[in-house]
Amino acid sequence: MTAAVATFDNAPVVERRQRDWVLIGLWIALVLVAIVWIAPFIFIIFTSLKSTAQVMNSSAFAPPTEPQFSNYAAAWARGRFSTTFFNSAIITVIKVPLGLFISAMAAYALAKIEFKGNKLLLLLILFGTMIPFQVMLAPLFTLVNGLHLIDTYPGVILPYMAFGIPYQVFILHGFFRGIPKELSEAARIDGASHFVIFWRIFLPVTLPVLAALLILDFVSTWNEFAMALVLLQDQKMWTLPLGLSAFQGQFSRDYGQLNSAIVMTVLPATIVYLIFQRYFVSGLTSGAVKG
Template structure:
């Protein structure tokens, strides 16, 4: 039984890693070698200059800085707002708490694509078009509902006795949230942090609609621009792709020990 599981794990890992290995190998090949060599063949001449081309010509550092700034502001702020809202819905007794939860759930189901037109007009009217806050605010609006839905189930699963003991000790609602429920939710928050960071880093539809200048471009927009200019230079293009995923890999490696524990922490408790 264990041998079968290890075989399945090895096959799954190989299938997952194959595209990334292909991209890494191609990133070290010159234009001529890309067209003549086998896809999985090691480069005959390792062309390290592809990476300097990606960073200098592709303006990668500017785009990565924009994406990082957006993610650093949006992800923690979104998680704090989501956790506070989920705590209020799950632990504060009021008549419309389920209706509020359903409203957030419906908000999480709205496709981004159908809102791009109204979103563009709204940001234009607010004079936030082509600005960092003009992209952070929509990211918050579309990310918070899903996070509330997941964290609601986690907070509902916390035993009532823990809340009652804190109330007897004189802890206010804010104290309960900050000192008891939030630390208990660290696995779920870490899992959501990874998912939200990856989603923010890779988001394309809203970014291409709301960001119009090169100085505010995020990584996906920089990849599009670079592929348009250097679409036939597959070595430099793949080097650009490799560099663009490194921050995401680092975030996952930092928080991965919480990911498995937190990934299923939001199951709804009836």
């Protein structure tokens, strides 16, 4: 009897030790994955601060002995990144908020307004998420060229929105469906229109999801290359990825300036991610709507 009790008392200890070993294994795996992801960024940053001679005569992950901050100014001037940065900023700042707003309104209408054919319309919109945009580049160029929008901001913004909105509607539609209908019904009884309900009730509740979609949409728009390459043929309208590709082709042996250009290209997207990630996490942990 005493042995049985002792065995029973030791069971939680054994289980706790097994759980601790599992957690230790997970932490080790996470650390290894983090090292694999961080190592290329460390290499790029260190190389961007080295001269060509330092790059050739030192280890790839050795910190620069004499940081060459002039690489950034030289790369900015030689690559004409002021023009490409401005173009990317205009396209992204217009496309991302406008696309999210349209997606949110469309998702609200499909989720909360009953009308004939809304399910069919949702399926048609979701069909856009199943089409790889690579197979649409040729007909897309023909369409944009027929509208005389080649080498224009609308000629890039509109296709970006067309391929981005279906995915956003899919995510937001599922979120709106989970919000209790009593919220909108009470507002409708008080005489509020659907736009007022959407703007004052549903949009604030959706801020965590919108923050996540904003991060994803900003990064994908900022780094988009293939569609911009087809639709923007004038160098004065090039975006940052196109400018970086041209810079790499011209100055591929100037490793310091090339890596400086890479850092300047990815830095805005990294800053936006770090800013909105904080609001995203706080929004997810702030609570949920109760019916």
